[in-house]
Amino acid sequence: MTVLSVNVNKIAVLRNSRGEREPDVVRAAQACLDAGAHGITVHPRPDARHIRADDVHALAALTRARGVEFNLEGNPFAPPRPGYPGFLALCELARPAQATLVPDGDGQLTSDHGFDFARDGAALRPLVARLKELGCRVSLFADAHGDPTLDHERSIERAAATGADRLELYTGPYAEAFAAGNAEPMLARFAAIARRAQAAGLGINAGHDLSQHNLGAFLAAVPAVLEVSIGHALISEALYAGLDQTVRRYLAILGGATG
Numbered sequence: 001m002t003v004l005s006v007n008v009n010k011i012a013v014l015r016n017s018r019g020e021r022e023p024d025v026v027r028a029a030q031a032c033l034d035a036g037a038h039g040i041t042v043h044p045r046p047d048a049r050h051i052r053a054d055d056v057h058a059l060a061a062l063t064r065a066r067g068v069e070f071n072l073e074g075n076p077f078a079p080p081r082p083g084y085p086g087f088l089a090l091c092e093l094a095r096p097a098q099a100t101l102v103p104d105g106d107g108q109l110t111s112d113h114g115f116d117f118a119r120d121g122a123a124l125r126p127l128v129a130r131l132k133e134l135g136c137r138v139s140l141f142a143d144a145h146g147d148p149t150l151d152h153e154r155s156i157e158r159a160a161a162t163g164a165d166r167l168e169l170y171t172g173p174y175a176e177a178f179a180a181g182n183a184e185p186m187l188a189r190f191a192a193i194a195r196r197a198q199a200a201g202l203g204i205n206a207g208h209d210l211s212q213h214n215l216g217a218f219l220a221a222v223p224a225v226l227e228v229s230i231g232h233a234l235i236s237e238a239l240y241a242g243l244d245q246t247v248r249r250y251l252a253i254l255g256g257a258t259g
C-alpha cells in the first residue's frame with residue numbers, strides 16, 4: 001500500500017505573507033489527517049520562507065498525538081542560522097518518524113535534484129547513523145530520470161551503503177514529461193531505478209510535483225511505492241475543493257493504484 005503524506009509548507013507560505021497566525025498550519029494538518037491522510041510532511045528551509053522551527057515542534061506534537069507519521073525534510077549539510085537550528089538539531093528535538101535528506105542549496109526556489117552519492121555518500125553515512133539512533137527512518141532524495149543503463153547501479157549501491165532505509169525518487173521530471181504528453185519513457189526509467197533500489201534493500205518513496213493528474217499513472221508504472229509526499233498541487237487544488245475533499249481524492253487514487 002502507498003501512503004499519503006501531505007506537505008503543508010504552502011499553508012505556511014500563505015500565513016507568513018501577512019506575518020500573523022492564519023491560516024494555521026496545525027489546523028490544516030489536522031484537517032488532512034481527519035480526511036484520512038497517513039502523515040504530514042514539512043521541509044523547513046534555512047531562510048524560514050515557510051515552515052519555521054516552532055511549526056516543526058507543533059506538528060511533531062500533533063502527529064505523535066494522532067499516532068501518524070511525521071516526515072521532516074531538509075539538507076543536513078546546511079549550517080544553522082538565526083531561526084534555523086540546522087536539520088539534525090531539528091530532528092533531535094522533534095524526533096520525526098522519517099527524516100528525508102535533500103541536497104538543496106540556499107538559493108533554490110524549490111527542490112530540483114537528488115544526491116550525488118559518489119560525492120556525498122561518505123558524508124551521509126554518519127548522519128544516517130545518527131538519525132537512526134534518534135529513531136528516525138531515513139530516506140534520501142534521489143534522481144531517477146537519467147538513463148538507468150549508465151551509472152545508476154553504482155549510485156544505488158552507494159546510496160544503500162549509507163545505511164539509509166529508503167530513497168525518495170524526485171518526480172519533478174516525471175511531472176514535466178507527463179504534462180508534455182510524453183511520460184512513458186520517463187516511467188520506464190523510474191520503474192527500472194525503483195526495482196534496482198528495491199533489490200538493494202531500499203524502500204521507495206516518491207515526491208515533487210505529483211498531482212491528481214499524474215499520480216495514478218506513476219503508481220501504476222512504478223512498483224511498490226511505499227509513500228508519496230504531496231504539497232504544492234494538493235494545497236492548490238484544495239483552494240477550490242477544500243482540504244477534506246482533496247485529500248479524499250488523493251486517497252481514492254492511491255486505493256485504485258495497481259502498480
Ligand SMILES: CC(=O)[C@@H](O)[C@H](O)COP(=O)(O)O
Pocket residue numbers: 007009010042043045073102109110111141207208231
Ligand atoms: C523534497 C521536495 O521535493 C519537497 O520538499 C519540495 O521541495 C517542497 O518544498 P517547497 O515547498 O519549499 O517547494
Ligand SMILES: NCC(=O)COP(=O)(O)O
Pocket residue numbers: 007041073168206207208209210229230231232233234
Ligand atoms: N517530498 C515532496 C514533497 O514533500 C512535496 O513536494 P510538492 O508536492 O510540494 O512538489
